[in-house]
Amino acid sequence: MLERRKLSIREKLLLGFGGIATAIFITVIYVFQALNTLKTVTEVDGEILAIQRQIIFIAALAVAAAAAIAIAVIRFVTTEMQVMDDQKIEFSALTSHQLRTPPTIIKYDTEILLSGDAGQLTRKQQQYMREIEHANQRMIDIIHALLNVSRMEMGTFSIQPQEVDICALVRSVSNEVRPVVREKHIIYTVSCTRIPKIYADPRLARIVLQNVIGNAVKYTENGGKITVSAYASERDLFIEVTDTGCGIPKEVQAHVFTKLFRADNARLLDPEGTGLGLYIARAIARNVGGKMWFESVEGKGSSFFFTLPRKGLRNKAGRSQLAIDSTMV
């Protein structure tokens, strides 16, 4: 069905509107002709009435034809757009499947080798195997990030709102980073009490939190400080993550939310980042009716803020949920 060369939507629209224009043109001609006839027949009342009826009939017929064509065109174009959307979604879903399969094989096999199930490895071999495992996890995370970007840009991701306790979510994400926080002796504070529950997509909120908190942990050096706080206004819920990390140089601040952008000082501290995290986080915030912004001074630290609307988030049907990173920092 899809192999046949199809007209583009623009071509179809042109054809459709051409059709409607022709129908209207024909109507006008008919009406004019009828009016002309009417002029010549002025004597007999009965005949005039008959001709009037004829004019109304023809005009109604032409209008009905034009309307039918218009409906057909609109239906045609929407079906076509639906087919295109379905194709895009299908492509994205299949690509994700194909891309994920090889790293799954590596994941399983390295796990088996490291567990000793296939024979004991030497210490050196274990070390190499862990590097493979780590690199593979990076690959999986990059695939997830790219898929999220493509789902976001194609608008094919779903939003599934439900009642969410944002403080519980903040605590859960904070627990995920705890090992690194401890290792780096970071003073990590969460200030989130008596925040009303909101209607949000917990998965999306988690991705945003993971990105912002994960960055704070990544870019804050040993002994630094991170504070995560939440507060509510009448309309929105505000989440703020402040760190005493490396900060963002003023000259590159405008690019922070640009896809694939990474500041040099960030790259030095963490060569493995994808440059997609904040792009995705802000896109999510915007998609769910929130905002994201930051304040930062190089060498002193950064504060990232985002808002989520307290209510009114609508369900958005999509074909895929966004993927959550399994390793944040």
Add this chain to the structure above:
Amino acid sequence: MAKRILIVEDEETLLRALSEKLAREGFEIYEALNGEEGLQMAETKKPDLILLDIIMPRVDGMKMLNEMRSVSWGKKIPVMILSNLSDDKKVAESQEQGVNEYLIKTDWSLREVVKKVKEKFVEE
């Protein structure tokens, strides 16, 4: 008696890894490389659990699941989807067939899959 698990997976390396890991954990394992083989195996062996991939040649996972659920012997066999296809429609479809675990392979280590399988048996 050891619980019996049928793994339906077209990637042979993944099938082997899953199969060996679960066998080591004391489960009895049956293997199938596509949905068609999976259906036959499920009918003859009546496993206690099926680990089911989605995208497979001949008969894919969703088709196998739907066909199995349409016959009396297959209505009650617990199924866990283990696939790299993330597609909400498939998740919803599998839920309709009574499948509540839809795991994306890259997100779960073998150890975690084993844990999930054991939890599933505890549930019952």
